[in-house]
Amino acid sequence: MTGTDRRSAPVGGxxxxxxxxxxxxxxxxxxxxxxxxxxxxxxxxxxxxxxxxEITQINARPGTRMxxxxxxxxxxxxxxxxxxxxxxxxxxxxxxxxxxxVVVYGKPTFYTGRGTLSLRVTEIRAVGIGxxxxxxxxxxxxLAAEGMFDPRLKRPLPFLPGGIGLITGxxxxxxxxxxxxAQQRWADVQFTVRNTAVQGTSAVPQVVEALRExxxxxxxxxxxxxxxxxxVEDLLPFSDEALCRAVAAVTxxxxxxxxxxxxxxxxDLVADLRAATPTDAAKRVVPDVAAERALLAELRARSAxxxxxxxxxxxxxxxxxxxxxxxADPLGAIARMDDEVLRLRxxxxxxxxxxxxxxxxxxxxxxxxxxxxxxxxxxxxGYAVVQHIRTDGTAEVLRTVEDAPPGAxxxxxxxxxxxxxxxxxxxx
Numbered sequence: 241m242t243g244t245d246r247r248s249a250p251v252g253g254x255x256x257x258x259x260x261x262x263x264x265x266x267x268x269x270x271x272x273x274x275x276x277x278x279x280x281x282x283x284x285x286x287x288x289x290x291x292x293x294e295i296t297q298i299n300a301r302p303g304t305r306m307x308x309x310x311x312x313x314x315x316x317x318x319x320x321x322x323x324x325x326x327x328x329x330x331x332x333x334x335x336x337x338x339x340x341x342v343v344v345y346g347k348p349t350f351y352t353g354r355g356t357l358s359l360r361v362t363e364i365r366a367v368g369i370g371x372x373x374x375x376x377x378x379x380x381x382x383l384a385a386e387g388m389f390d391p392r393l394k395r396p397l398p399f400l401p402g403g404i405g406l407i408t409g410x411x412x413x414x415x416x417x418x419x420x421x422a423q424q425r426w427a428d429v430q431f432t433v434r435n436t437a438v439q440g441t442s443a444v445p446q447v448v449e450a451l452r453e454x455x456x457x458x459x460x461x462x463x464x465x466x467x468x469x470x471x472v473e474d475l476l477p478f479s480d481e482a483l484c485r486a487v488a489a490v491t492x493x494x495x496x497x498x499x500x501x502x503x504x505x506x507x508d509l510v511a512d513l514r515a516a517t518p519t520d521a522a523k524r525v526v527p528d529v530a531a532e533r534a535l536l537a538e539l540r541a542r543s544a545x546x547x548x549x550x551x552x553x554x555x556x557x558x559x560x561x562x563x564x565x566x567x568a569d570p571l572g573a574i575a576r577m578d579d580e581v582l583r584l585r586x587x588x589x590x591x592x593x594x595x596x597x598x599x600x601x602x603x604x605x606x607x608x609x610x611x612x613x614x615x616x617x618x619x620x621x622g623y624a625v626v627q628h629i630r631t632d633g634t635a636e637v638l639r640t641v642e643d644a645p646p647g648a649x650x651x652x653x654x655x656x657x658x659x660x661x662x663x664x665x666x667x668x
Contacts, residue, residue, distance in 0.1 A: 276352040283357070288347045291359060292367060293320065295340045300326045311344065311359070321358040322346070333374035334366045341367040372472055376479045380506055383481070388488050389509045395493040397513060400527060401461035403430045405454035405492070407447055410435035414466040414497070414518040421522035426529045432460055438467040443477035448486045455490040462525055463490070465507065466497040466518040478505035487511055497521035619655040627651040629660075641666045 264270045293311035296319065300307035307329055309322040322344060329336055336342065346361030366374055383389065404422070408415040415433065422429050434450035437443040447465065454460045465487075467478065477483065478498045487494050487510045496511035497518045508514040515521035566573060611617060615625060627635040629649040638644055648663045 272355075273352070276350070276355055280350040280352050283348050283350045286348050288345060290343060290345050291320070292341070292343045295336060295338055295342060298329065298336065298338060300329055311342075321356065322361055323349075323358045324361045324364070328361070328364055332364060332366075333377055336364065336366075343367055372476060376476075376506065379479065379481055379484075380509070383484060383506065383510070388484065393488075394512045397493050397495070397525060398461050400426070401429075401525065403432060403457070403459040403461055404525060405457065405460040405463040406431050406433045406466065407436055407450045407454070407463065408433070408466040408518070409438040412438070412466075412468060414468045417518045418464060418466055418497070418522045421519050422526040425523065425526045429526050430459075432457060439470065439474045439477060444480045444483050447477070448483055451483075451486055451490060451494075455492045460492060462493045462495060464495045464497055464515075464518075464521050464525060465511070466521055467499065468518070469500045475499055475505050478507040480506075483507060484510045495521050495525055616655075619653070622655075625653040627653070 291311065293313055295309055296312045297310035298307070299309070304326065307324050307326045309324065309329075310319050311322045312319040324344075324346070334340075343365045344359065344361040345363040345365075346359045348357065349360045350357050387393070406415065406418055408418070415435075419431060419433075422431070432454060434454060436446035436450050438447075451463065451465070454463050465478075467475070475498060478496075484506050487496075487507060493512040494510075495513045495515055496505075496507045497515040497520065498505050498507055500517060513524060515524050561567060619625065626638040626644075627650065628638045628643055629635045629651055635651055638650065644650065644663045644666065646663050646665060650661045650663060652659050652661055
């Protein structure tokens with residue numbers, strides 16, 4: 241094939257027959273629009289496909305109708321432009337970020353205006369761990385809607401449980417950590433251990449059965465479900481719906497000690513207490529005997545000090561009360577009041593005698609005046625009192641001669657007695 245033949249070759253192997261009828265040459269070249277249209281028509285015949293890759297770039301500006309994503313092949317230095325609705329990224333079950341492994345379903349599209357190829361997707365799914373996390377997230381929302389994570393439903397743990405149930409793997413590091421730490425903190429602690437599978441398909445039924453057995457045991461006052469760290473797939477049984485509902489149904493408080501601090505299976509949300517690690521679970525359930533004894537000693541010392549302080553305050557109060565004059569010499573006040581009563585009584589007597597004497601003098605003065613002004617004193621000086629005796633036998637003092645007509649009977653009173661007389665005549 242000559243160079244001229246190569247330059248006039250048709251676009252696309254599938255369009256060979258059309259190329260022979262519509263070949264191009266240097267004298268008759270195709271316009272850009274024709275090439276772009278033919279490429280677009282050929283790509284449109286590909287249909288929708290599933291594509292797996294890693295997100296390396298996300299461009300979803302607020303207010304726009306299209307989001308742009310760059311999907312890269314993790315095994316080769318190749319990438320593909322992806323377009324989708326912003327809602328598809330926003331409503332994804334698992335938050336999509338740069339580095340997320342996804343599987344997308346879409347249709348290759350060639351944009352003739354820009355001459356670019358893009359994959360227009362309508363569905364995005366997380367790959368592997370992303371899909372597991374999506375299922376866990378959907379279950380979390382379901383259980384939360386039912387109120388199984390409500391803090392008000394959490395049961396308090398006993399301060400010093402008489403018996404502790406432990407569900408963990410056989411001869412596991414979690415079992416060793418819980419038992420050793422608990423016995424170091426309180427040597428007399430009693431454990432009832434149930435060894436079960438802690439990963440795989442048999443883990444959930446075995447853990448649920450052990451949970452029911454321990455809940456039915458009256459000697460078990462708290463149950464610890466413990467497992468060491470692991471991948472999301474390894475910890476998946478502890479986000480199982482059946483296990484979560486079984487934990488919510490038991491009456492014994494349950495402590496979840498699954499994995500390490502970053503791990504957060506759904507069991508942590510349903511349990512009455514979440515422990516960061518199995519070691520932390522032992523510390524949260526079993527009190528430290530040394531710390532409790534130190535606390536008791538401190539409380540006893542504080543109580544004794546408080547009691548001594550109270551006694552000292554009361555003694556000082558009694559001493560202050562006893563030092564008061566009324567209690568130091570209780571009869572002194574009475575003696576002082578007795579003297580005061582005697583003084584006041586003498587004063588009253590003096591005042592009474594003074595008043596009596598004053599009144600006596602007043603009586604004497606009045607008596608003297610009365611004697612001086614009385615008729616007896618006048619009679620003693622030679623005067624007489626003449627009374628007219630009426631016919632009815634009554635007598636009245638004679639004041640005028642008109643009251644004594646001739647013949648009237650008179651009574652003349654002198655100093656030493658009285659005489660009767662009759663009026664002979666009146667002198668005017």
